[in-house]
Amino acid sequence: MEKLTIRLALDLDGVLTEHPAPLAQAANRALGMQLPDHAFVDSAGCNVPDAVREWVYGPGGPASLLEAAPRAQELLQRLLDTLGAENVWIVTARPARSRAVAEDWLRRHRFPACRIEFADDKVEVARALGVTHAIEDSLRHATCYARAGITCFLLSSEPAPADESPLVVRVPDLAQAIERILSLAGEIGPVLPQANARWHEPEDAEPRRRRIVISDLIDEKARQRLAAEADIVDIDGRDRAALLKAVQDADALIVRSETLVTREVLAAAPRLRVIARAGSGVDNIDLEAATQAGILVLNAPGANAVSAGEHTIALMLAIARCVPEANASTHAGRWERKRFKPFDLKGKTVGIVGLGRVGSVVAQRLRAFEVRLLGYDPYITRERFAQLGVEPVDYETLLENVDIITFHVPATPETHHMLDADAIARLRPGAIVINCARGEVVDPVALAEALQRGHVAAAGIDVFPEEPAYASPLFGLPNVVLTPHIGGSSREALEAVGEIISTTTLAALRGEIVPNAVNLPAASLRAPELLRLTQVADAAGHLIAVLQPNRPSTFAVTVRGQVAPDVAEHVTAAALSSALRRWSDRRVTPVNARLVAAELNLLVSVRFDSSAAAIPEFSFEVDGESPHHVTVRWDRKDAGIMEVDRFSLERPLAGHMLITHHRDRPGIVGQIGTILGRYEVNIAGMQVGRHQRGGEAIMVLNVDDPIPEEALAEILTIPHISTAYVVSLPEPAPQMAGRPVRAALSQPAD
Numbered sequence: 001m002e003k004l005t006i007r008l009a010l011d012l013d014g015v016l017t018e019h020p021a022p023l024a025q026a027a028n029r030a031l032g033m034q035l036p037d038h039a040f041v042d043s044a045g046c047n048v049p050d051a052v053r054e055w056v057y058g059p060g061g062p063a064s065l066l067e068a069a070p071r072a073q074e075l076l077q078r079l080l081d082t083l084g085a086e087n088v089w090i091v092t093a094r095p096a097r098s099r100a101v102a103e104d105w106l107r108r109h110r111f112p113a114c115r116i117e118f119a120d121d122k123v124e125v126a127r128a129l130g131v132t133h134a135i136e137d138s139l140r141h142a143t144c145y146a147r148a149g150i151t152c153f154l155l156s157s158e159p160a161p162a163d164e165s166p167l168v169v170r171v172p173d174l175a176q177a178i179e180r181i182l183s184l185a186g187e188i189g190p191v192l193p194q195a196n197a198r199w200h201e202p203e204d205a206e207p208r209r210r211r212i213v214i215s216d217l218i219d220e221k222a223r224q225r226l227a228a229e230a231d232i233v234d235i236d237g238r239d240r241a242a243l244l245k246a247v248q249d250a251d252a253l254i255v256r257s258e259t260l261v262t263r264e265v266l267a268a269a270p271r272l273r274v275i276a277r278a279g280s281g282v283d284n285i286d287l288e289a290a291t292q293a294g295i296l297v298l299n300a301p302g303a304n305a306v307s308a309g310e311h312t313i314a315l316m317l318a319i320a321r322c323v324p325e326a327n328a329s330t331h332a333g334r335w336e337r338k339r340f341k342p343f344d345l346k347g348k349t350v351g352i353v354g355l356g357r358v359g360s361v362v363a364q365r366l367r368a369f370e371v372r373l374l375g376y377d378p379y380i381t382r383e384r385f386a387q388l389g390v391e392p393v394d395y396e397t398l399l400e401n402v403d404i405i406t407f408h409v410p411a412t413p414e415t416h417h418m419l420d421a422d423a424i425a426r427l428r429p430g431a432i433v434i435n436c437a438r439g440e441v442v443d444p445v446a447l448a449e450a451l452q453r454g455h456v457a458a459a460g461i462d463v464f465p466e467e468p469a470y471a472s473p474l475f476g477l478p479n480v481v482l483t484p485h486i487g488g489s490s491r492e493a494l495e496a497v498g499e500i501i502s503t504t505t506l507a508a509l510r511g512e513i514v515p516n517a518v519n520l521p522a523a524s525l526r527a528p529e530l531l532r533l534t535q536v537a538d539a540a541g542h543l544i545a546v547l548q549p550n551r552p553s554t555f556a557v558t559v560r561g562q563v564a565p566d567v568a569e570h571v572t573a574a575a576l577s578s579a580l581r582r583w584s585d586r587r588v589t590p591v592n593a594r595l596v597a598a599e600l601n602l603l604v605s606v607r608f609d610s611s612a613a614a615i616p617e618f619s620f621e622v623d624g625e626s627p628h629h630v631t632v633r634w635d636r637k638d639a640g641i642m643e644v645d646r647f648s649l650e651r652p653l654a655g656h657m658l659i660t661h662h663r664d665r666p667g668i669v670g671q672i673g674t675i676l677g678r679y680e681v682n683i684a685g686m687q688v689g690r691h692q693r694g695g696e697a698i699m700v701l702n703v704d705d706p707i708p709e710e711a712l713a714e715i716l717t718i719p720h721i722s723t724a725y726v727v728s729l730p731e732p733a734p735q736m737a738g739r740p741v742r743a744a745l746s747q748p749a750d
């Protein structure tokens with residue numbers, strides 16, 4: 001039976017001892033030092049002079065007066081019992097000459113016997129000992145271990161920075177570090193304990209209602225839809241402290257443009273799985289950090305495009321028709337028919353920068369005004385320009401030839417200050433500038449200056465570099481019409497955005513695949529079909545990690561038959577994330593599966609063989625001492641695991657199973673049945689795969705009851721059985737229950 005051996009290096013100070021602050025305090029008192037309390041968390045790393053270290057750790061020094069950490073003796077004993085005394089070391093950076101003091105301290109505090117290594121360079125020693133895991137209270141040592149490929153549990157209550165190595169796993173105390181290690185050892189031991197024998201580990205022991213934080217005003221119907229399935233926490237996203245507190249136990253966060261979702265926010269949100277942007281622009285969300293953390297980001301592009309487009313036209317017309325000033329003057333009782341000089345849009349040249357959803361709405365509406373339309377958008381096709389009736393031009397040409405310029409681009413490094421002093425200088429005198437996109441696109445200082453000079457005749461601005469905008473160089477200028485980022489706020493837009501965001505947030509929290517993800521590929525398959533396929537791929541990933549508990553160095557996917565690339569990517573991400581959940585301690589989801597794999601040096605490859613199968617198949621293969629292989633077959637309606645380690649199966653794998661690899665010999669099945677019978681495990685079904693009589697074979701037994709550890713140990717003593725695994729996989733989709741996939745597969749494909 002393949003079994004992951006954990007070889008553990010435990011730090012002494014701060015891990016088995018209490019926090020070593022008393023050491024620094026003693027040195028300060030006795031030697032007149034000014035060491036901070038954490039100096040002896042890593043005294044070498046903190047450059048504590050050697051002479052001080054020798055005194056602190058030497059005979060009669062303050063280290064001999066330290067207390068033990070709570071329950072440290074009992075916890076060490078459990079480690080020794082579970083992992084084996086030959087697999088546990090205390091590895092300390094105390095000076096080697098202090099060995100006698102340390103050993104005496106351990107004895108006096110009734111620690112069980114454990115080997116102890118003294119090393120300035122802990123990693124070098126750990127490598128030589130074949131250490132796989134470590135427990136540390138020093139970030140520097142933890143980082144060094146991680147760099148050497150050793151998973152290190154770091155005792156820390158600080159949140160991890162998002163760029164921390166996936167091999168550094170923060171836990172609050174020693175008990176929890178050891179719990180994680182023991183569960184790791186148990187999970188990959190000979191039998192899966194009941195709680196782990198699930199194909200999809202639940203995040204909670206008890207299913208809990210989801211918690212959704214809403215940080216801005218959203219449509220009321222959307223709110224009610226969310227509240228029907230989850231607990232809602234309303235906050236003002238501009239209040240950082242409230243935001244950081246609210247996200248601590250949030251599953252989803254719904255924001256609009258005013259909430260900045262930074263790395264700091266993500267680091268404070270360990271449970272967060274979905275960030276939904278109730279709108280289009282996601283520039284207020286740190287997408288890179290969200291993706292690294294495996295958090296799905298959704299938005300609702302297009303749902304407010306008419307709103308933003310109409311607002312753009314409103315600003316243009318307000319300027320052309322002098323509406324703001326004429327309104328104020330008439331209200332004030334002045335009848336100034338000669339003062340205002342409105343003009344028609346007809347016959348003017350309007351330049352649209354960015355012809356996406358909003359830009360297109362603007363173009364379509366402006367055509368009715370009989371204007372000439374120039375457009376600059378290097379990312380859309382000539383055909384799209386033609387459809388919209390817009391002449392494609394380069395940016396300079398656009399600037400030099402328009403009466404009105406309007407921006408509809410996202411905020412990116414490329415669009416930052418696209419309209420700066422140089423660009424403004426290219427505009428014809430008297431041009432008008434409209435910005436309903438993002439404040440960052442226009443340099444407000446340069447624009448204000450051009451407006452004051454009259455080079456730019458007027459501007460209509462809905463968005464500001466910093467929002468809420470309580471000050472701006474544009475404030476108070478007579479030829480500027482300002483609105484407080486309400487372009488996308490029409491009733492209809494809020495309703496449409498709300499519907500998309502509420503339904504897809506709930507669907508994503510249920511694990512369904514949604515069409516509006518920003519950091520996962522768009523899916524060309526209907527969501528329910530893709531969900532079933534990715535659930536089975538998830539199960540295949542889980543199975544392959546049960547078969548191969550040590551993280552492999554390659555994860556190769558072969559896609560046979562006609563399969564769209566986005567479907568293959570979803571399947572790969574599902575299988576890989578599920579396997580990585582067992583191969584690493586990182587929080588892995590399909591969103592960050594490839595990133596985590598790359599960080600762990602796991603080479604992921606996807607090969608397409610479209611000539612091969614009429615019925616699509618996805619094969620997952622990992623390397624290792626004995627490479628393993630799992631194949632999912634997909635009839636475009638249902639999917640099932642139909643092959644394990646190149647043995648074909650009659651029925652798809654599902655339910656609680658015992659899988660054995662053995663030599664095909666008479667009597668083996670009977671012997672297993674007898675053992676399971678003795679332990680009162682009921683066998684619900686069986687299938688055997690073999691290549692030739694008497695050769696290598698695989699047997700899958702579906703069982704109704706959990707298999708006790710002792711039963712599996714007995715099964716492993718049966719001659720000719722080489723490996724045995726217990727695994728649980730999801731049942732087939734309800735409509736397929738009881739119907740072998742083979743039958744479904746024989747139907748013609750769609």
Ligand SMILES: NC(=O)C1=CN([C@@H]2O[C@H](COP(=O)(O)OP(=O)(O)OC[C@H]3O[C@@H](n4cnc5c(N)ncnc54)[C@H](O)[C@@H]3O)[C@@H](O)[C@H]2O)C=CC1
Pocket residue numbers: 280281282301302304305308353354355356357358359376377378379380408409410411412414415436437438462463485486487488489
């Ligand atoms: N004022 C408001 O309330 C609203 C503002 N917006 C903002 O309007 C902008 C456009 O939104 P959508 O049309 O929904 O986005 P979109 O993604 O549909 O369209 C953006 C277009 O800009 C183009 N583009 C990107 N970089 C460019 C560059 N360097 N030069 C020229 N074109 C470039 C893209 O090819 C794309 O066609 C975004 O900044 C969005 O946040 C959107 C809705 C409401």
Ligand SMILES: O=C(O)C(=O)COP(=O)(O)O
Pocket residue numbers: 256257258278279280281282304485486488489
């Ligand atoms: O959808 C967008 O990109 C918008 O700019 C609208 O932002 P808001 O939701 O009104 O804060």
